[in-house]
Amino acid sequence: MYEVKIITKFSSAHQLRLYDGKYENLHGHNWGATVIVEAEELDAMGLGIDFVVLREKVDAILSKLDYQNINEVPPFDKLNPSAENIARWLFDRLNADIKTKTVRAKRVEIREMDECGAAYYE
Amino acid sequence: MYEVKIITKFSSAHQLRLYDGKYENLHGHNWGATVIVEAEELDAMGLGIDFVVLREKVDAILSKLDYQNINEVPPFDKLNPSAENIARWLFDRLNADIKTKTVRAKRVEIREMDECGAAYYE
């Protein structure tokens, strides 16, 4: 089995509703995203999925959040914008775009800082 | 499934008993630890486990080793303080503290340097 991984960034504000502490305040991060796609086989060029194509697709999804207050971007106007929920949102949207019989999102990790993050996988 | 990850550090001396080479000498590292906790579901805030809580629990365990000679800290007075053994020790102690039906330690990695480390998982 093969995996293709890209790392990208976005800069957004958020606040964690219901949190009893400073994370309830509106604040922001240079967020990091690591996206791993699983491919059961390679194409004629020897690629699972082209890095360039994968990065474009991921960045297109994340452009909804980049330089925004995530709490105002649906579904995060109703769903708490935790790293866990953002990871699942990106995972599901990416899979809706790329999933085939042999290629699929495997794991999406969203980091609020270099030292902490959350991931979603199935 | 969700994962929550934190990265932390500690600075400790150790020596690898029985090693035929320079690693048998007492030396030290800025050690790195990456701890991944698995959560089957999220709480009302959208969290698997709070980063802050997880970091506090991990750092509380690692405080036994930080700025110490690990070879003098039980169980490492009897058990060789390899990255493998330290990873398992941290994994087991963390799980004793946090494990529930839906939340558990998944993988603990201990790095002696940025370029080498060992992990334990079940």
Place this chain on the structure above:
Amino acid sequence: MYEVKIITKFSSAHQLRLYDGKYENLHGHNWGATVIVEAEELDAMGLGIDFVVLREKVDAILSKLDYQNINEVPPFDKLNPSAENIARWLFDRLNADIKTKTVRAKRVEIREMDECGAAYYE
């Protein structure tokens, strides 16, 4: 279960045959390699595999590529030198050297840059 991980580097040229774009041109990278070996049990010293031994074995294999045009190094004179194919090549060669009943290569990741890479595992 235990994992031992080392990270290493090599500097090589390559070109991706059949690619419709700039990656078909001969170019180069500071490549990164992350190698994870799985060990079911530890030796008397508490090691899955010695970092030093693992690094020597990986670097010995990668020395075939380091400061070379990978497209001229067999099997990459015939097999496209994608990160995916290089990862599998390293995985297979490493396993041919180290695999025992309880120790085996688990995952090899090859990065063309810090932000993109591909991995092979079984």
